[in-house]
Structure formats: C-alpha cells, structure tokens
Amino acid sequence: MIAELEYSDRSRALVEAVGRRVLVLDGAMGTMIQREGLREEDFRGGRFADTRVRLAGCNDLLCITRPDVIGGIHRAYLDAGADIIETNSFNSNSVSLADYGLGDAVREVALASARLARMTVEEFEAAHPGEMRWVAGSIGPTSKSLSMSQGIDDPTAEKVDWDALVATYTDQMEALIEGGVDALLIETIFDGLNAKAAIYAARRAMERLGRRVPLMLSVTLTESGRTLSGQTLEAFVATVAHGEPLSIGLNCGFGADGMARHVEALQGYPFAVSAYPNAGLPNEMGQYDETPETMVGKLMPMLRDGRLNIVGGCCGTTPAHIAAIAEATRAVAPRPVPVRKPLLTLAGLEAVEVSADRNFMNVGERCNVAGSRKFLRLIKEGSIDEAVEIARTQVEAGAQVVDINMDDAMLDAVHELSSFISRIGVEPDVARVPLMIDSSKWDAIVAGLKCVQGRPVVNSISLKEGEEKFIAHAREIHEMGAAMVVMAFDEQGQADTYDRRVEVCGRAYRLLTEVAGVPGEDIIFDPNILAVATGIEAHDNYAADFIRAAGWIKENLPGAKVSGGVSNLSFSFRGNNYVREAMHAVFLYHAIKAGMDMGIVNAATLMPVDDIEPRLREAIEDVVLNRRPDATERLVEIAEEVKAARSGEKAGIVSVSEDNLTASQHIEQLLVKGHAEGMDAWLDAAMAEQGSAVGVIDGPLMDGMNRIGRLFGEGKMFLPQVVKSARAMKHAVAWLTPHIEREKAAAGTSSAGKMVIATVKGDVHDIGKNIVSVIMNCNGYDMIDMGVMVPGEDIIERAIAEKADFIGLSGLITPSLDEMCHVARLMEIKGMRIPLMIGGATTSALHTAVKIAPCYGGPVVYTRDAAMMPVVAQRLINAESRDEAVAEVRREQQALRERHNRDNRPLLSLAEARKEAMPYGDAAVAIPAHPGMETLAFSVNEARRMINWRAFFAAWKLDASFSSLARIEGCDHCRAQWLAAVPEEHRSKAAEAMQLFKEANRALDRLERETAFDGLMARVALLPAGRRDDDIIYRNGEAEFILSTLRQQEPSSDGKPRLALADFIKPIGDDGVLPDWIGLFAVTSGQAIERMIARYKSTGDDYSAILYQSVADRLVEAATELMHRYVRRQMWGYETEPLDNPDNLLRQYYRGIRPAIGYPSLPDQSLIFLADKVLDYASMGVTVTSNGAMSPVATTSGYIFSHPGSTYFHLGHIGADQRADYAARRGMDAATLDRFLPEM
Secondary structure, eight states: OGGGOOBOHHHHHHHHHHHHSOEEBOOOHHHHHHHTTOOHHHHHTTTTTTOSSOOTTOGGGHHHHOHHHHHHHHHHHHHHTOSEEEOSOTTOSHHHHGGGTOTTOHHHHHHHHHHHHHHHHHHHHHHSTTOOOEEEEEEOOOSOOHHHHHTOOOTTSOOOOHHHHHHHHHHHHHHHHHTTOSEEEEEEEOOHHHHHHHHHHHHHHHHHHTOBOOEEEEEOOOTTSBOTTSOBHHHHHHHHGGGOOSEEEEESSSOHHHHHHHHHHTTTSSSEEEEEOOSSSOOTTSOOOOOHHHHHHHHHHHHHTTOOSEEOOOTTOOHHHHHHHHHHHTTOOOOOOOOOOOOEEEESSSEEEESGGGOOEEEEEEEETTTOHHHHHHHHHTOHHHHHHHHHHHHHHTOSEEEEEOOOTTSOHHHHHHHHHHHHTTOHHHHTSOEEEEOSOHHHHHHHHTTOSSBOEEEEEOGGGOHHHHHHHHHHHHHTTOEEEEESEETTEEOOSHHHHHHHHHHHHHHIIIIIOOOGGGEEEEOOOOOOOSSOGGGTTHHHHHHHHHHHHHHHSTTOEEOOBGGGGGGGGTTOHHHHHHHHHHHHHHHHHHTOOEEEOOGGGOOOGGGSOHHHHHHHHHHHTTOSTTHHHHHHHHHHHHHHHTTTOOTTOOOOOOOOOOHHHHHHHHHHHTOOTTHHHHHHHHHHHHSSHHHHIIIIIHHHHHHHHHHHHTTSSOHHHHHHHHHHHHHHHHHHHHHHHHHTOGGGOOOSEEEEEEEBTTOOOOHHHHHHHHHHHHTTEEEEEOOSSBOHHHHHHHHHHHTOSEEEEEOOSTHHHHHHHHHHHHHHHTTOOSOEEEESTTOOHHHIIIIIGGGOSSOEEEOSSTTHHHHHHHHHHOHHHHHHHHHHHHHHHHHHHHHHHHHOOOOOOHHHHHHTOOOOTTOOOOOOSSOEEEEEEEOHHHHHTTOOHHHHHHHTTSOGGGGGGGGOOSSTHHHHHHHHHSOGGGHHHHHHHHHHHHHHHHHHHHHHHOTTOOOEEEEEEEEEEEEETTEEEEEETTEEEEEEOOOOOSOOSSOOOOOOGGGGSOBOOTTOOOOEEEEEEEEEOOHHHHHHHHHHHHTTOHHHHHHHHHHHHHHHHHHHHHHHHHIIIIISOOOOSOOOOHHHHHTTOSSOBOOBTTBTTBOOTTHHHHHHHHHOGGGGTOEEOTTSOEESSSEEEEEEBOOTTOOOOOOOOOOHHHHHHHHHHHTOOHHHHHHHSOOO
C-alpha cells in the first residue's frame, strides 16, 4: 500500500522546498533540440541504425544516441537557475514510440533519460556545494485520448484502452524511478481519463519498487477554459485529487498572460500551484518569439501576488527565459498551500460538490435495466441512441448524477456497462454530470471505472463477503478515482433495523478510513430504503429507521454522506404513480432534514410536498414515520380514491416517447457513421422488415444516402467522412446483391437516378471523378464508373444500354476539352437529351458555355466541385424542377457567351505582340556546372517537408488555410490548441482537416518504409539552346529540337511586355551558335504507388485510394521543387543564396521558373511528345496516351529557364493569326491543333 511507503530524503526535501520558496522548473526541451539542427543519423546512432522507420523527431531517443546534446541542454537550464529539470522522456511510452516501430523500447529509453538527468544534476551539485537540484520524470499524455476515442464506433480507428495505457505508463514510471527521479511529472494533460490511468500506474510502479516519489500534475486547457476532452478546470481537479499530488498546475496552450485567470482558479485547492507557459502564442509560422523580458513581465503579477509555488517554461522557452524567471523569483514569496477540507466533489465534464449547501442531490434512475423495462429492451436490442436519449432526458429534467446499471441475467454486464459509459462520455449533454456505476458484479464495476473521465460514484460495495474483499475493493475504487456507496449489509445479511444499520455503517467506516485509507468524505452510506405499507408489521418502521440512521451517520461518522434508492419505498403501490411520487416527496422531506445527501430518484417526477393534497400527505406521513397502527390501511384507502380520481392521467410522469429503432433505422445510422462492421445482421433483419433485398436498397439505404448527401451539402459532413460512408454503403450493396439476384428484381431497384461517369479518352486523371462518384453514390445515385481513357463512343453506348439519366465527363489535361466536345456531338447524333455534366481542372463555366453546350441540344452543366453535383442533379431529374433548371442553365450560359463576346476585346496582332516582347537585356547567361542528363531519386522523407498542404486540403474541398497545421512546432498538444482556437462555426471542418492531415502523414510514413516503393524519380537534361523569334531551338547530342512557344496577345493596360517563354532564352546570333541553356524535366511517383492505389480501388476502399492518390500528387510536386532546387544550386549552379524555408520555395522566392506542359504559359499538351524524345519517359516507367496524358497520374514534366527576369504568366486568349502561325511552326493541321489547344 502506497501510504506505507516513505519519500527519499531528496523527495522529502523537494516537498518541503515548495512551501519555502518559488521553485523554478526548466524550459522547453523540444525547442532546444530543434536548434541543434540534428539529422536522421543523430536519432539512429548505433542502437537504432537498422530501424526501418524514419526516427527524426523522436526526441526521447537522443538520451541514448546523443546524450551529449541532451546533457548539454540539462546543464544549460541548471546554469540558468532551474531548480527542477525534466527528463527527456515525454514520449517514452509504447503508444508514442510505436509510431517509430519502437514500442518495446519504453524501459530502455525512459531509464536512459532518468540516468542522464540524474548524472547531470549530480555533476551540478558537485560543482555547487550546498545547492540542491531535483529531477522530475516527464510523462506525456500519449497521442491517444481514452475518453474521446472510446465512444466512437469506428472499426478503422486505432484505439488504446485503459489497461494498455496503464501498462506502458507503469513501465515508463518504473524505469524513471529506478533511474533516480525525485518526482513524477504527468504533464500536458488533455484528458482526465488518461490522467487517472497515469496516476493509477504511478501507484503500481511505486508499490512494485517499494519507493515513493511525489506526483506533480500539469493540465493544458483550450481557449474555452476546458481540457480538449471537455472538462472544466474544477472538474479536472476533482478527477485527479485522489492522487494526492504535490502540485497541480498548467502548461502549454497559453502564454503567461492567458494562463493567469486559470492559475487564479486553482488558488483554493490544497496543492502547490505550478505554471509553465509557452513563450507567448505561436506566430504565423507556428514559432514562438516572445522574449524572456516580455514573458517575465507577464508572469510578475502572479509571482508578486503569491499565486505560484512552481514556475517554468514550455514551448518556445530557452535557458535565457529560465534565467529571467529565476531572477524574478528571488524577490517573491511562494503561495501558501491551503489546508485540505473534507469535501466530496464529483465530476463529469463539470464538477459538483456534495454538501449541505446543495440540500439534496438527485440521482437519475432510468438507465437501470432492473428498474426500467424500456431501458432494458433498448439495451438488449442494441438501440444505443435511444438509450442515450433516456440519460439525456433525465439530465434535462434535473438529475445531477446519472445511475447506470446493466445487471440482467441475459446481458453481458461488463460489456454493456463499459460500452454505454463510453458512449455517453462523448455526449456532452449527458457527460457534463457525474455517473454512478451501479452493479453487484465487481468485474462490471472495474470495467466501468476504466471508461469514466470524471470522478464517479460506485454503487456499491458491502461487507457481505467479509472484510478482506471489502477492503480490497474499496482501495481499488479509491485508486481509480471514484467515491463509493457502501450498503448497510454484512456477513449476517441486510441491515433492516436502526440498530443493525448503525452497527454495520459504523464498522464499515472504521475499516475504510483506518485500514483501506479512504477519506471519510468519499464514503456514501446507503442504510437501505425498504418498502413500507406492505401489510407486514415488521416493515412498518423501515422508513422511520432509515431517517433516524441517516441522522446518526451525519453526527458520528465525519465526512460520510447518506444516499438510497427512493423508489424502493413505494413498491407496494405499483400502478398508482401519483401516490408513489407523493410518497417519495414526503419521505425525502423528512430524510433530507435528518441528513440524507443524495438519492436515486426519477428527477422528472419529483413534486413539492406542499402540492400534495393535505389528506393524502397526512396519510403518507403516518406511514413513513409510523405514527399510527392503522397507517397502512388508511393510505391504501386514500390511494384508491386518488387513483380513481386521476384515472387516465399520467400524474406528472415524464418519459422518453421515441420508438425503438428498427433494423432499417440502424442501417441508416451505420451508413451515416461510415461503419460497415456489424451491418450484416441488421441487413438481414431489414430484409424481413422491408420484404425484400430490393426494399432495403429502396428504403433505408436510399434514406441513409439522401441523409448523407443532405448533411454534406449543409456542411455538416465533410468529404473524408462521406468517402467512409460510401465504403459502408458498398459493403451493404455487396452483401445484398446475391439476394437481389435471387429475387430477380434488380431491374425494379429504384434510385435517385443513374449516371455513367468517365474520364475521357486520352486522360488518365481520375481523383476528381472518384470523389464525385462517392458523393453521388451517397446521395442515392446509381453510379456506373467507366474509369479513365474511355472513348466517347463507349460512353454513349454504355449510357444508352444502362438507360442512364446523366452522363458525367471528367478531364484534367487540355485535349480533354476537345474530347468532351466530341462526346457532346455524339450525344446529339444519337438524339439523346439527358443532361451532360462537365467537370475537371481544365474545364470552366465559360468553356462549357462557349464550346461544349453548342454541340448538344440537351442540357450541358458545368459543376465546379463535387458538392454541387447532388443539388444540380436533383433539380435536373425532378419532373417539377427540371424545366426551370434547364432554362436557368441555358440563360446563364447565354449570358456567359454574350459577356465573352462583349469582353473579347480586340487582340493585338501577332506582329504587334512581338513588338511588345520582353527584351532579353544584358543578363549574363548562366553556364551549367554539369550539363547533360541526370537521373535523380528523392525519398519520401526528403520530399514531405516540401509538400504544399494548401493544395492538398483544397483537393479534399477543405479550406486551404488549414495548411497552417503543417507549420505548428512544439508538442503534440499545440495542434490541439490550434483546433481549439478555430472559430466554433469552422471547428468541425478543422477537426476533419486535422484527422485528414494525420492520415496523410501515416500514408507518407508507410510509403517511406515500404520496400516496394523506391521513392520518387526525376530526370533532368540541361541542353544548349537559343531563341529564334518565338521558337526555342535546343540540341541533345546531334539531334536538334524546336520548342515553339505562344505569346500573349491581350493588350496590356499597364505597359507590361507581352510574354512568350522564348523571351527568357538569348537570341541566336549571326554565327548560329546556341548561346543559352534550357532544362527539361520529368518527375514521377513510380508504378509501385500506382499499384497500391489500384489495389485499394479493387477492394472498394475508395477512401484510401483517393487519400494515397492525393498524397502522391503532392509528393510529386514536392519532389519537383527539390529537383528544381538541385538544378539551381548544383547542376546548373547559378543559385548561391540558400532558401531552405519550404514556404519560400513554394512561393518561388528564387531565380528561374519550371513551367509544366499543359499549364498556363505552356498549354499545348502535345509538347509532351517533344520532351519525351529527350527524356525517354518509358525508361522511367512512365507511359503517355495519345492525348499526352502521363501515367502514373502523379507525374509532371516541363521546361526549366534560368533568366533572372523569367516569370510565370497566363497566356490568355490568342488570335487566329497566332494559331495559324503556331500550327505552321509545329507542323500541325487545324484539327490536331484544336485537339491539343482548344480555341476559346
């Protein structure tokens, strides 16, 4: 037992020092490590050299691989004036280390961190005789949240339960204590349940080692003043107070000024108060730049007013900050620690004090399978949402605690209790109040305690099985952070008289307080409320004895509380609800006056005693107080009169009226949540409900899809969620398909509509198309996805055969625009009139109106993004809205055409535009250091820091500003703080962005360690070149090539030159020598990732396919930046100014450009074939379609220019004269030119 263990001399000195002076804690470890500029090999060292996962960023390993660096940081903080240094063990747990494949290295890493810190302190003390310094073992929260993850029924989510967290915390803490720490600092706490697991583990570790060290706790709050898991600061303190910490305080999340009000809220608690804020708030780059002087200025009001016992620094702080803080503490006194008061405080998300000031606390009784048939039915049927609604209704009706009981012979109480507690833990309306875990089964009680974030009550334990088990159970409950109800029950049985009640309660109190170490205020006695007015004389004094016993407990057992199950009292009057409620009211009136603190009662039915008809009230009091021998007969007589008078009335009963969820409703819910697991049984049941498999599709599946589509359109669901819902839907359809075939009713299946969708011939890009398919599917549309590179004739043939209601076309490259026109003309030839939906990166409303719509007599609709599709499609297919929708589209397109003609100002002639060309000037030609061809390889690790996350989030239809996530430095919790700082109306999308960012990084981690993925390949050729008019001539060996460029012809309003890429190359002189240089490049993700994506598609995992494709696209763009940097610095060698900041690189803060083929300044997709003659795409594993689309999709190719004045530009409209000139220079006929360079 931990109370029997003593502190070491050093730990005792630390406890004593907290009361004498303000102690200084060290500053940020991560900030200092980042300043060292360490490389991957520093984290690997010899010990982890063979680890396959990237280890950079796993700071705890440095205690083993670079102890010189960590020891140096410790020394710097000690020299700065820190009294306490933290071990570099924040993430030394199996959960965090598992991300690096090192989950089994917990003990080794934690032990090394403690020994290193201990050694550094001993060296300091040897050099400074008489000065004592301490080591605190740092324990971080892990990246998992017990309370926020348990209620989410997602089979794909990675979950860690209480037992796993306790096990790894115990391993970590044992190693830290063995390594010589003077205290354990559980810090950056964002979840009270995680903190309870850590406190529990600390006790286990100390008991195993036979050593006791003080606990220090530090929580981090969001801007709302709550933890990330939703608790108020007061509720958090109540949750962890049983751990008897030396200190409770705050770290991270705020600067010193933002922390002040929360420090003030801690002043009344009987613990030392600590604060170690960040160096201000992160700037726009996610970095901390508050100076030591500024930070100390903000801390001084708290120090001067005696509000702190321990002060230090978190993210962004350095030895300079700690030196300034240490200097400031010399002139201030510490906060006096208040004396502990014997108060019982319970907590959910909010705290509630059980005291005489509250008069009485009612415990909601309806979530009890023994007392509510409806709740039992809902639990048996798995109707969890309706069961949760019962709890919510009780809280709304005034219940201050919710009792939960799953003791039924036909239920697995352990599973049902823990599952239900986990679920309501993520329902804020219910979770705000404390829970009462009610069971006669010890295993169920323990399972429930492992799921509760706050400070609950266990109901109940007793002496029925003897003192040994009673004491053991009481200790376990106390150590798991709960108060306890003790039944007046012992080895002889239930106490049913006054004498037996006080005898059992008195004995239990002494055992609990003197042997088990349970504080008196954590004990709640239930002296047994038993039924009265039963007609059995021995029962007549039950209520009166209970009331009398309650008074005795309050007078004789300090701190103890009294509770009971009130409904037991009126059991004799079942069926007469009004009389029962009146009996409860009268009983409570007298019991509360005697000292009863709380009771299990239906809060919704409580009535004021004064509202009871006087004659009935007198009869009830006669029974409750046993004032006359005929009290029962009189009450029975009056009760019958009351029942007759109130016949047909509900007598104030409030109950939950919602019907039980049907199987069909369950299926709809599973679809919305994106959960396929567990759906099969409900599908089977739904077939019986609906009469057929087709009925299931027509009914609940369509309803679920429509609901998902509506939620998505309203912004209440987001794309990643929708994709997961689609995965569940596919599972359901696959399961039903054999049944449908047997029913031979597939043709009768109804849907919102049928769409044939394809990426057009010559184009291999399909990420946008796939997203559209998922979203439309979830909106109830039957989607026939024909894939990529589909000829127009095949699209039309399939649409006719399927009797499709829509055709959807997608394309990314420029020639796809002409293919779309071709499909539109084919539809016209076939006499079709179904809507044609157009989308893709190169498409636009203007192009659709000007070029595609005139080719087809039916409606042609441009859809800017996936979110628009369901709404547009619904209007077009609905008979009532179709005509108006088509007319509206045509009006808008006609307006676009007219505006296009009106705005289409006269262009400069090609000759005039060439006169306004940018002169080459006197810029010196950059001669390549290494001309010729090079093939480069980049690892995922190299490329990922260059990823443009704005583009990534934009591809997922999320706000690009969420890319700021990637710039956040500091501990993991800083990202949680970022989320908390997002405005409430955007927080749901921000949370989805946060999850998506995490999953994208997991994908990157996987790609980095997959042996089949060899990384990213780039090929660069630097070749001699020269300009002749608007053509660039370049030479590769003996072969000469001509790159014909196009020039801007739209008049300039500000005198800027009319650019062509040829302007950036030096003209060829009379000698015919090529005076300049040009680069060609191609970068690809390779076939391995393409095959990975194909496997996901083949298994129906659209979400993973889209995720990996979007990651691959960003990786290739990032690798292209790396390639360009390599060319500028080494291969070409003209750049000497380092620009390592990824943001600067992404914004092109450097000399030179690298336009890709098919993009604004180089729009002719056929130039791919020209570049191929030099770069040889096939040898890179890249294939090219007849329209110039490259595969793998994540491939890019273009040209490189080094001229100091080179810049990216948009070509804009060009005139017929330039089109003719360009066609002649390229040797193209008009039709080919129109295909690769559509006229606008």
